[in-house]
Amino acid sequence: MEIIYMILSIIATIWLTKFAFVRNRNLPPSPFPCLPILGHLYLVKSPLYRALGKLSNRYGPILMLQFGTRKALLVSSPAAVEECLTTNDVTFANRPHLLAGKHLGYDYTTLSWSSYGDHWRNLHRIASLELLSAHRLQSLNHIRVEEVRLLAKKVYGRAMEDGMVEMKSMFFELMLNVMMMMIAGKRYYGESVADVEEAGRFKETVMETFVLMETTNVSDYLPWWKWVGGRELEKKMVALGEKRDRIMQGLLEEHKRKLVVAAAKGGGIEAGMTEKEEKKKKKNLIEVLLILQEKEPEYYKDEVIKGLMQVLLSAGTDTSSGTMEWMLSLLLNNPQVLKQAQAEIEDCVGKDRLINESDISNLPYLRCIVNETMRLYPPGPLVFHESSKDCTVGGYNIPSGTMLLMNLWAMQNDPKNWEDPKTFKPDRFRGLQGSRDGFKLMPFGSGRRSCPAENLAMRMVGLALGTLIQCFEWERVGEEMIDMTEGTGLTMPKAKPLVAKCQPRGNMAKLLF
Incomplete structure (x- = not known):
């Protein structure tokens, strides 16, 4: 039993040290707590786009999540998505x-x-x-x-x-x-x-x-x-x-x-x-x-x-x-x-x-x-990409190999982007050519x-x-x-x-x- 406690203590120490080090690297904000080993996997619920939408409402439109061994950048605002898919498209x-x-x-x-x-x-x-x-x-x-x-x-x-x-x-x-x-x-x-x-x-x-x-x-x-x-x-x-x-x-x-x-x-x-x-x-x-x-x-x-x-x-x-x-x-x-x-x-x-x-x-x-x-x-509702090299989004540093999650559902149902977003109003698109409205609708x-x-x-x-x-x-x-x-x-x-x-x-x- 003592060996098990020792192993868990070492893992927890390494994880907390890594987390403290990461905080000094100008990464996007991250929900607390980030658990050892699991990271933020405990937050994963179905449907995922709604669960992630609640996180964005609470912590902001640009978040860094830790899903086990993977880093994930969650973006849910038109401005952040635009930066990911224009400046950082490649x-x-x-x-x-x-x-x-x-x-x-x-x-x-x-x-x-x-x-x-x-x-x-x-x-x-x-x-x-x-x-x-x-x-x-x-x-x-x-x-x-x-x-x-x-x-x-x-x-x-x-x-x-x-x-x-x-x-x-x-x-x-x-x-x-x-x-x-x-x-x-x-x-x-x-x-x-x-x-x-x-x-x-x-x-x-x-x-x-x-x-x-x-x-x-x-x-x-x-x-x-x-x-x-x-x-x-x-x-x-x-x-x-x-x-x-x-x-x-x-x-x-x-x-x-x-x-x-x-x-x-x-x-x-x-x-x-x-x-x-x-x-x-x-x-x-x-x-x-x-x-x-x-x-x-x-x-x-x-x-x-x-x-x-x-x-x-x-x-x-x-x-x-x-x-x-x-x-x-x-x-x-x-x-x-x-x-x-x-x-x-x-x-x-x-x-x-x-x-x-x-x-x-x-x-x-x-x-x-x-x-x-x-x-x-x-x-x-969720679009998955991954970064091939280090870059910046919203002024934050994003490491190479970070999984990008773009929550289109959250953007397209956000009252900051749409008036009365939960109501079915086709007339709001009068005059729009095609199926794109900037990065609010994509x-x-x-x-x-x-x-x-x-x-x-x-x-x-x-x-x-x-x-x-x-x-x-x-x-x-x-x-x-x-x-x-x-x-x-x-x-x-x-x-x-x-x-x-x-x-x-x-x-x-x-x-x-």
Whole structure:
């Protein structure tokens, strides 16, 4: 027992000495107490963005936290975030090395997890040009239009059955189909899917990924914890990583076989196509990457391609589908806003055709609703970066290797930045172009590591919700307001899936069929 006390005393002494030394290095203020070994981990509660928001309200917008062995800089003011993402943009362009990046990010080599450098820049360029550029998005417009029409038809079918529609799964399946069509040229949900069993495995894997990513891994902050009892979560990550890899590899092999067959039948031209038709054919992302692999096999390895596919699927599904669910929930709780949005669509589009993506720029109130939804419920409430060298923020010294936590939720719900921030007021964004309002509103981040899929997300949310608003009358299931409680997770999901009542508006049903 004396040995144990001695060891604990030594640890406490070292920790307190280190803490006293740190106080003289002009670091940002730090909440008291900072416990030996644990640091501020005792303050970690769910949802994390709310817990950290309370800390900022109490101690200030720039704080230094100690999560076990990791230092973390918490910023929650537009001025501090602006300094991090402008003056110190390159310095904070890295991601922290967490175990999820090792086992689910091909050892920190994917677009989401890799350190800032040549490899990351090349991945970002591929994603931006080959899938997410304005030209590429326009060329793939037919995919989004078709999938949104199929969603509206599905909602119509449920409405005709009993009028009750569960929207969470519908939005999720919509986004997964859109991303899979753009990436691999196949759908995973609906009547025309090629393999129902494969679709089931894919959905299971996607949902398992979100569950694991929502779980705080103590070993990321206390490395010795995995030897005490924290290896179970890591084992699950390893198993999930292998499962995800098999699915992605299967998609790759399927496309490789098609290329071999096409080459054998026509020197690279697909069977039955003329050379002119082949050039007009819109290639999906896998086809583009496999062509690059033939030219540069030493760089475009299967792992690089699979990692890019996984990142785009993960980033492009849950965030946008969650925003759609929050947006429709807010409209159901604010029917006067819903009526105003329907009136705007009727004035701009009319009653004789369905809304198109090209109409969205002429629907300013709809864009206001989208922006206000993302202000209240940002798809990424906490943004994680890491410093690559020493720097200063707000006059404080920030050491190299410090994890940066930008609390977008706290900024976007702060009365210092917004009048009456808890109230749903789309009109506050009248006149705003795009989805940025300085650094007060930045749902897609900013700087080098901002979300490259912003344009796609805004198109999808605008088109999908615009179509549902145009085609259906919506109302709550009962007299009670829609429950707006937030669930746990990195992307701020609703705790209770949205269930609503709807019926077709006027002659809209004729336009769907």
